[in-house]
Amino acid sequence: ENISDFSLNITDCTQVVVPEEVFFTVAAAGILENLLILIAVVRNKNLHLPMYFFICSLAISDMLGSLYKTLENIFIILCKMGYLTRHGDFEKKLDDAMDSMFILSLLGSIFSLLAIAADRYITIFYALRYHNIMTLRRALVILAIIWAFCAGSSIAIALFSYEAATIIPFTILFPLMMFFILCLYVHMFLLARSHARKIASLPSSTVHHRTNMKGAITLTIFLGVFLCCWAPFVLHILLARFCPHNPYCACYMSIFHVNGTLIMCNAIINPMIFAFRSPELRSTFKKMFYCPR
Amino acid sequence: MSALRLISNRTSQQALSDSDYTWDYEYYEYGPVSFEGLKAHKYSIVIGFWVGLAVFVIFMFFVLTLLTKTGAPHQDNAELSEKRFHMNSFVAEFGRPLESERVFSHHMAEESQSLFHFCINEVDHMNKIKETQKGPSLESNTHFQEVPKSSGMFEEDLHCLTKFNIPNFVNTEQNSSLGEDDLLISEPPIIL
Numbered sequence: 001e002n003i004s005d006f007s008l009n010i011t012d013c014t015q016v017v018v019p020e021e022v023f024f025t026v027a028a029a030g031i032l033e034n035l036l037i038l039i040a041v042v043r044n045k046n047l048h049l050p051m052y053f054f055i056c057s058l059a060i061s062d063m064l065g066s067l068y069k070t071l072e073n074i075f076i077i078l079c080k081m082g083y084l085t086r087h088g089d090f091e092k093k094l095d096d097a098m099d100s101m102f103i104l105s106l107l108g109s110i111f112s113l114l115a116i117a118a119d120r121y122i123t124i125f126y127a128l129r130y131h132n133i134m135t136l137r138r139a140l141v142i143l144a145i146i147w148a149f150c151a152g153s154s155i156a157i158a159l160f161s162y163e164a165a166t167i168i169p170f171t172i173l174f175p176l177m178m179f180f181i182l183c184l185y186v187h188m189f190l191l192a193r194s195h196a197r198k199i200a201s202l203p204s205s206t207v208h209h210r211t212n213m214k215g216a217i218t219l220t221i222f223l224g225v226f227l228c229c230w231a232p233f234v235l236h237i238l239l240a241r242f243c244p245h246n247p248y249c250a251c252y253m254s255i256f257h258v259n260g261t262l263i264m265c266n267a268i269i270n271p272m273i274f275a276f277r278s279p280e281l282r283s284t285f286k287k288m289f290y291c292p293r
Numbered sequence: 294m295s296a297l298r299l300i301s302n303r304t305s306q307q308a309l310s311d312s313d314y315t316w317d318y319e320y321y322e323y324g325p326v327s328f329e330g331l332k333a334h335k336y337s338i339v340i341g342f343w344v345g346l347a348v349f350v351i352f353m354f355f356v357l358t359l360l361t362k363t364g365a366p367h368q369d370n371a372e373l374s375e376k377r378f379h380m381n382s383f384v385a386e387f388g389r390p391l392e393s394e395r396v397f398s399h400h401m402a403e404e405s406q407s408l409f410h411f412c413i414n415e416v417d418h419m420n421k422i423k424e425t426q427k428g429p430s431l432e433s434n435t436h437f438q439e440v441p442k443s444s445g446m447f448e449e450d451l452h453c454l455t456k457f458n459i460p461n462f463v464n465t466e467q468n469s470s471l472g473e474d475d476l477l478i479s480e481p482p483i484i485l
Contacts, residue, residue, distance in 0.1 A: 013335055013336070182353070186357070186360065189357065189360050190360065193360065215357070216354055216357035216358040216360070217354070219357055220350060220353055220354040220357060223350075223353065224350040224353070224354075227346060227349075227350065228346060228350070231342075231346060232342070235342060239338070247331055247335060248331075248333070248335065248337055248338045249338065251335045251336050251337075251338065251339065252336075252338040252339050252342070255339060
């Protein structure tokens with residue numbers, strides 16, 4: 001350790017430190033927000049629908065991500081203060097458990113987004129048969145399968161992370177899923193566009209021509225936020241695995257804490273772009289907070 | 294993950310001089326990293342990554358915008374005081390377009406007008422809809438629900454749209470982007 005410190009000269013990329021207050025505030029905000037959503041969905045019977053269950057699944061993943069970061073910081077502080085040893089067996093197991101929690105959160109987020117997109121897709125394209133295709137029971141089964149798969153994968157990845165064979169599928173899964181979700185939404189767009197054209201061509205229509213920006217903006221926000229929050233960390237993992245000694249990679253890895261904070265910001269933003277857009281959920285919140293108990 | 298652990302160890306090592314920040318060291322150690330003789334800027338990966346990400350997101354946005362251009366002929370600007378027509382056509386199922394009127398408040402900006410949608414719901418579903426207003430009459434076995442939309446939020450559109458049990462539907466409106474973004478913020482038909 002002394003040698004490595006000695007060789008790091010002035011042009012070294014020093015670690016970018018995020019103040020702990022910022023860290024804990026962001027994490028706490030993320031956890032609280034997603035917890036609120038879970039409580040709202042549980043309490044309001046009208047929200048016991050497949051769509052809201054998928055949104056809840058996303059909220060749980062976000063909560064896990066924020067929780068992981070908080071716990072990691074707490075443990076590092078405890079280590080700093082000397083309550084935990086650095087090389088103990090218990091700490092290693094704890095570290096493994098927390099790493100797998102984090103990967104669970106990432107996988108859970110990806111699959112929840114996929115489930116939400118697929119649910120909307122079925123709503124649009126199979127609207128007549130939607131309630132036969134996506135019953136409540138099926139939605140719960142789908143969620144159970146998704147989470148079992150994510151839990152198994154995360155434990156496997158955490159245990160076998162030193163092998164390249166686990167890192168590569170993990171990092172390939174990420175863009176693949178994004179691409180698939182993008183394709184689903186684009187297909188929905190195209191349908192909407194063709195129908196809008198049909199409507200516009202009707203004689204009694206007085207449709208005003210304008211570029212429909214809202215849809216493009218919304219979808220860009222969806223996927224852009226997810227990409228910007230998670231991709232830096234995924235790249236970090238790749239670089240740490242494949243080029244830890246390269247100075248360029250080392251400089252990228254020095255912004256590790258910023259990447260972690262970005263992930264927690266994703267936990268705060270996701271509810272705003274998914275859950276809070278539902279009028280029913282918003283009214284449930286109002287009732288929870290403004291109505292006297 | 295050992296990579297994560299190592300990253301925490303190594304990066305935290307640089308943060309604190311007493312190096313008590315580390316809390317696990319297992320599989321391999323980072324050797325000393327030499328920063329001599331770098332050809333490019335040392336943060337080039339960071340900058341390149343973020344620039345690439347920004348370019349990709351903007352590119353995706355433009356592609357989506359192109360996709361969403363309706364291509365309808367340009368109409369004169371309807372005055373805000375005029376009624377706008379919200380047309381739902383159910384191509385396959387009903388064979389004739391539904392029309393519903395929406396009244397827009399004059400003073401509200403284009404993007405933040407409240408819209409009224411007419412959704413077709415089955416009988417059971419009516420009980421779940423909180424706000425209903427009068428809608429156009431159609432066949433007796435269909436029920437229309439009107440969901441007032443709060444300003445600026447287009448999710449209610451989809452909230453309504455997805456109550457349709459009909460595959461081919463579209464609703465258009467003059468100055469709001471209903472079509473595409475509604476499909477994004479969908480809620481499933483609450484028809485049971």
